[in-house]
Amino acid sequence: MQFLVLTHFDFFTSLFFSLADLVYMRVSLSIFSQVCLVILLGLTIVFFKSENYFDRQQLLAEMPKDNSDLLEKKEFELRVVKAQLEEVKSETLAVLEKEGTLSVNSLALQNLRSQLRSPASIPQLDMSLLEAEKIKKAFRDKNYFEVTELAEDFLDKNSQSVMVPEVSFFASESYFLNKQYDKAIGSIEKMTNQFPDHIMTGYALLRLGQISEKADQVAEAITIYKIIKSQFKDKGLVDEATLRIARIEE
Amino acid sequence: MAYVEFPKSCITAVDSICHFGTVKRISTYTEDNLHIYLGKDTLLRKEKGTIEWVYGPVLFAVSSKSVVSYKKNSITLQKGKYLFFGSESSLKVEVLEGHFKLGKFQVTEGFQATFVGSENNISLEPLQAIDLKEHLVRYVNVKGLNKSKAKEYLEEFGPKHKNYLAWAEELNQNLIKRSIAHEQRVLELERDAKERARVAQEKRKIDFFNKVFER
Numbered sequence: 459m460q461f462l463v464l465t466h467f468d469f470f471t472s473l474f475f476s477l478a479d480l481v482y483m484r485v486s487l488s489i490f491s492q493v494c495l496v497i498l499l500g501l502t503i504v505f506f507k508s509e510n511y512f513d514r515q516q517l518l519a520e521m522p523k524d525n526s527d528l529l530e531k532k533e534f535e536l537r538v539v540k541a542q543l544e545e546v547k548s549e550t551l552a553v554l555e556k557e558g559t560l561s562v563n564s565l566a567l568q569n570l571r572s573q574l575r576s577p578a579s580i581p582q583l584d585m586s587l588l589e590a591e592k593i594k595k596a597f598r599d600k601n602y603f604e605v606t607e608l609a610e611d612f613l614d615k616n617s618q619s620v621m622v623p624e625v626s627f628f629a630s631e632s633y634f635l636n637k638q639y640d641k642a643i644g645s646i647e648k649m650t651n652q653f654p655d656h657i658m659t660g661y662a663l664l665r666l667g668q669i670s671e672k673a674d675q676v677a678e679a680i681t682i683y684k685i686i687k688s689q690f691k692d693k694g695l696v697d698e699a700t701l702r703i704a705r706i707e708e
Numbered sequence: 709m710a711y712v713e714f715p716k717s718c719i720t721a722v723d724s725i726c727h728f729g730t731v732k733r734i735s736t737y738t739e740d741n742l743h744i745y746l747g748k749d750t751l752l753r754k755e756k757g758t759i760e761w762v763y764g765p766v767l768f769a770v771s772s773k774s775v776v777s778y779k780k781n782s783i784t785l786q787k788g789k790y791l792f793f794g795s796e797s798s799l800k801v802e803v804l805e806g807h808f809k810l811g812k813f814q815v816t817e818g819f820q821a822t823f824v825g826s827e828n829n830i831s832l833e834p835l836q837a838i839d840l841k842e843h844l845v846r847y848v849n850v851k852g853l854n855k856s857k858a859k860e861y862l863e864e865f866g867p868k869h870k871n872y873l874a875w876a877e878e879l880n881q882n883l884i885k886r887s888i889a890h891e892q893r894v895l896e897l898e899r900d901a902k903e904r905a906r907v908a909q910e911k912r913k914i915d916f917f918n919k920v921f922e923r
Contacts, residue, residue: 530731534712538727541751541762544796548779548826 586619602632627658660690711735726754734852743769747850765793784809799823818872837876
């Protein structure tokens with residue numbers, strides 16, 4: 459192909475230069491010869507164009523055809539089959555229940571029910587408690603990096619869980635113990651915004667005060683402890699905050 | 709025609725069970741008194757001339773009384789417009805015009821009904837007014853309206869929706885009043901029963917004393 463292109467190119471350039479020679483070197487030519495040369499030039503251009511055209515046509519023919527319609531049909535067939543399967547399950551369940559063939563607590567009946575999620579109003583099982591328990595265990599085992607990874611994942615997936623304040627607390631504590639103070643502060647700030655009256659936020663604020671103390675921001679630390687004293691009613695928290703203020707002021 | 713049929717070209721056949729619906733494109737289907745707008749990702753079944761809703765957003769524009777079904781339960785649609793949506797396990801219907809009946813339940817214009825259950829065992833969850841925002845998104849998607857048409861529809865539907873909210877409020881108040889009246893009635897009956905028991909007890913005591921005295 460490369461050879462062919464080069465050959466065509468050579469031929470075309472030589473023809474062009476010959477014509478230029480004829481014109482610029484004022485070689486006298488008959489009108490018939492000039493017409494012949496122009497026709498020859500035209501034919502050459504047409505040849506190049508048509509060759510590209512046929513190449514493109516061949517390329518298009520070789521390209522895979524648009525199968526979107528076929529795919530749509532297949533997808534639809536799959537959906538119909540799935541719907542039919544669900545219907546069969548549903549009808550089987552109805553017959554089994556009606557005839558009392560299987561006992562109410564039998565495993566087969568329960569499996570069928572759970573597959574059909576019957577009745578439909580039963581909400582999905584909340585697995586967030588189990589995940590929160592894993593985080594607690596990792597914290598007790600002092601695997602703080604694992605805690606932060608698990609907690610981030612948990613908070614991404616379970617924003618509505620009742621365990622969010624507790625998991626956020628474990629995350630902030632683990633960041634602190636990993637000496638990732640910036641992340642710890644960010645996590646505590648989130649808690650103060652989202653759960654301002656939760657006891658875990660109080661404990662997290664104690665930690666924030668400690669971080670301020672470490673950074674020699676004593677005044678800020680005292681303010682945080684005073685906030686804890688005024689905002690939280692838990693006696694343990696208030697006592698701890700009072701103790702820390704007294705210790706700083708000594 | 710962008711809807712898909714399974715088996716092929718079954719929709720006009722009289723005696724076969726035909727599944728039809730859409731996957732990634734919207735479409736329409738007309739039959740007698742029924743004009744059906746199919747949103748994306750829908751599945752309907754046609755059996756013995758009756759159309760059954762399986763899942764997906766579908767708008768039924770009914771020119772005169774028609775019957776469709778859901779899990780073999782007949783739904784009688786009066787002249788009007790009904791937007792069906794939801795999954796296989798629960799059917800939700802927004803009544804835009806007219807009223808429909810499913811078993812013993814009847815739902816009128818402006819309300820959204822949710823039906824849950826299986827064949828011959830359908831229950832209706834508490835009725836609520838059509839949610840404006842969600843409805844508009846759903847309606848525009850099902851009919852494939854452009855921006856100006858959507859705006860026109862909003863102008864038409866907006867004022868109606870205010871009525872729907874008022875109706876829903878009235879319905880809820882009526883239900884609350886009825887519930888209070890029912891509870892009062894139950895309390896009254898309980899009080900009457902206690903009173904009757906007390907009177908009977910008194911009578912037994914008096915009889916007993918009388919017997920003792922006579923003796």
